[in-house]
Amino acid sequence: MSTLQAGDLAPEVALPDEHGAVHRLADRRGSWTVVYFYPEDDTPGCTKEACQFRDLNGELTGMDAEVWGVSPNLARNAAWLPFTLLSDVDHAVAERYGAWGEKSSYGKTYVGLIRSSFLVGPDGRLAHVWPTVRADGHAQQVLDTLRSVQQAAEAR
Numbered sequence: 001m002s003t004l005q006a007g008d009l010a011p012e013v014a015l016p017d018e019h020g021a022v023h024r025l026a027d028r029r030g031s032w033t034v035v036y037f038y039p040e041d042d043t044p045g046c047t048k049e050a051c052q053f054r055d056l057n058g059e060l061t062g063m064d065a066e067v068w069g070v071s072p073n074l075a076r077n078a079a080w081l082p083f084t085l086l087s088d089v090d091h092a093v094a095e096r097y098g099a100w101g102e103k104s105s106y107g108k109t110y111v112g113l114i115r116s117s118f119l120v121g122p123d124g125r126l127a128h129v130w131p132t133v134r135a136d137g138h139a140q141q142v143l144d145t146l147r148s149v150q151q152a153a154e155a156r
Helices: 044-062 092-096 138-155
Strands: 014-016 022-024 032-037 065-071 084-087 100-105 108-113 116-120 126-130
Touching: 014 084, 032 044, 032 138, 044 065, 044 138, 116 138, 126 138
Parallel strands: 032 065, 065 084
Antiparallel strands: 014 022, 032 116, 100 108, 116 126
């Protein structure tokens, strides 16, 4: 498992959405991108996290940030979400980000997607890394961190 840190060059993302259009992180240079990895659609935690990103999407886009949700599932049309969902079926991107690895639940150990997020700056570098997150409240953490990082950059 990779241990990416703020300042590292963000690993490339080139994944399809529900329409088959490939989204490339390299195409986002010059803008902010939130890449968040979530385990599975239509589960309570993942739905809560997606709803909270949905509710804050206007503020995030107003700060020149685009949200990408990445899952090992096939991306489905989520018309209720104003941001992009991407399919990482072979979990290759999740592995590069350290978001695929050993987990445990109810005493069982297994390999799967680790809920984590990455704030990628306009320069293609990681501005902030959340290696493990709780779904509830995480979108607000991302927004607060983006605001703080942007203010610090303006002060320089």
